[in-house]
Amino acid sequence: MPKASSIAQAKADKRAGKSASTQAGHFVRDEIEAVRHGKHGVRSAKQAIAIGLSEARRAGVDLPPKAGSKSATAKSAAKPTAKSASEKAPRRPSSESTAKRRSAAIKALKRESTAGASPQALSAQAKRAASKRTAADRSAAAEKAARTKGAAGRSEAAQKAARTRAANKRADKMPR
Template sequence: MPEKKTVERAHAAKRAGKSPSTQAGAFVKEQIDHIREGKHGAKSAKQAIAIGLSEARRSGVSLKAPKKGAASAATRKKAAKDTQAGQHKRQRSASTESTAKRSATSTRVLKREGSQAASHKALSKQTHASASRRSAAERSASARKGWQTRRKAASKAGATRHAR
């Protein structure tokens, strides 16, 4: 269950017109912080990010599931299920006992993991590996899009300053 401030941060990003991946960033950051605090661990930085993205989808962030070939069928199915859960208010199932058991078990497993996954080195390595899988054109387009967003924000700030 994400913290209230995390959900609010994601909603603020949505209101500001930020992309779904930026909105999901708040949830990923929360998971990284939890691991660093020692609340639970993760096998890798990739797993920590996956937990955050799953939580984001379940909280209503409209993140698409990974494309075919980019992730396993099970991962894509889980992502689609999480998105579905975030879009609708589901009714409680009759098997709340098994759900609670499963939740407790996965929490216990995560508690056994180390906190190395949230280290600066591990996150840097993961980021670098992820970026290297994208083409130069994709990276360039992404940077250009970010620059336009920042330029809009700067010009808006300048306009309000000028109006004052």
């Protein structure tokens, strides 16, 4: 269940005209925090991100459906010549209850490690994701980020970078 604060932040981002991925970021961050606090584990950083995106979709963030999902293929397969709902054979109810399936999924997640949400795992995942994009695409994204940040945001980011450089310089001078 996503936090109420994440839903509120996502709604505020939507009103501000920010992208769906920015809105979903709040849910992904919550999921990573849940894993780090030991609520449950994940096999990889990718799985933690996927769970966060899934929660964002359920909360109403307008993200595209995940690749290869039923909803993605159903939309492309929908044709006007298809049989109507009344002509189709009735679906047989599942022998398993939804609650049973949900509790089994949670049990499986609890058995997993929390290493998938470590800073190292997330860094490696970010690098893998970035390496799949072209240099031009990454550059265009950075330019857009600088444009949309605004003057005050750029100034704040520059000050933070200067503080970080100064802190790193001090750390390098310290004896080990």
